[in-house]
Amino acid sequence: MFALSDQPITEHPLLRDYTHDEAGALAVFEGRVRVKNQGRSVTQLEYEGAEALAQNEFVRIEKEALDRFDIVEVRCVHRVGLLKIGDVAVWIGVLAGHRGPAFDACRYIIDELKKRLPIWKKEYYTDGDSGWINAP
Amino acid sequence: MNTVEITYYAMLKEQRGRASETVQTDAGDFNALYEELRATHGFRYPRERLKVARNDEFVSWDTPVRDGDRVAFIPPVAGGR
Numbered sequence: 001m002f003a004l005s006d007q008p009i010t011e012h013p014l015l016r017d018y019t020h021d022e023a024g025a026l027a028v029f030e031g032r033v034r035v036k037n038q039g040r041s042v043t044q045l046e047y048e049g050a051e052a053l054a055q056n057e058f059v060r061i062e063k064e065a066l067d068r069f070d071i072v073e074v075r076c077v078h079r080v081g082l083l084k085i086g087d088v089a090v091w092i093g094v095l096a097g098h099r100g101p102a103f104d105a106c107r108y109i110i111d112e113l114k115k116r117l118p119i120w121k122k123e124y125y126t127d128g129d130s131g132w133i134n135a136p
Numbered sequence: 137m138n139t140v141e142i143t144y145y146a147m148l149k150e151q152r153g154r155a156s157e158t159v160q161t162d163a164g165d166f167n168a169l170y171e172e173l174r175a176t177h178g179f180r181y182p183r184e185r186l187k188v189a190r191n192d193e194f195v196s197w198d199t200p201v202r203d204g205d206r207v208a209f210i211p212p213v214a215g216g217r
Contacts, residue, residue, distance in 0.1 A: 055192075114214070133215070133216075134212040
């Protein structure tokens with residue numbers, strides 16, 4: 001399950017009631033806003049996403065993870081909008097019978113998500129400048 | 137002549153100055169459609185830096201343009217390590 005949200009991730013409904021009788025492990029990855037990027041001081045970040053396309057592409061990544069790893073369920077929430085230092089930008093939780101596949105799938109999902117989901121990040125710096133990350 | 141709805145995101149939205157537009161085009165595929173729009177609006181991205189999506193699914197650049205397509209050109213994503 002996947003959601004884009006313009007509200008704090010820590011309060012998102014997908015993070016609640018996340019259990020399964022078969023699952024002895026929950027591996028969670030959180031990506032957070034960092035103050036320094038490539039030597040520049042960041043004041044805030046803005047994320048923009050293409051929601052329906054992101055949703056469809058996440059379903060593919062989720063299916064790949066379920067095929068490759070012995071896991072039970074995947075949930076992911078990605079922020080859009082303005083974020084401050086320390087805010088959670090992305091949350092991934094993988095339920096599995098055991099911890100090995102839970103960690104492996106979590107790593108796979110965040111790596112694929114970063115490469116494939118149509119989500120863009122604009123950084124605002126202390127010197128007043130701003131820019132989209134990966135813009136040429 | 138096909139009528140398509142283009143959505144722009146992030147850097148392309150800023151370069152175009154708007155989030156979407158309806159375009160009439162004779163372009164045969166998405167490659168030709170992007171080159172047509174790039175010539176008109178002066179987009180800085182070469183096609184090789186972008187992906188293209190039709191009706192909320194990624195497709196290849198040589199996919200034929202159909203009337204009523206919803207098209208998005210996808211700039212390089214946030215990434216990170």
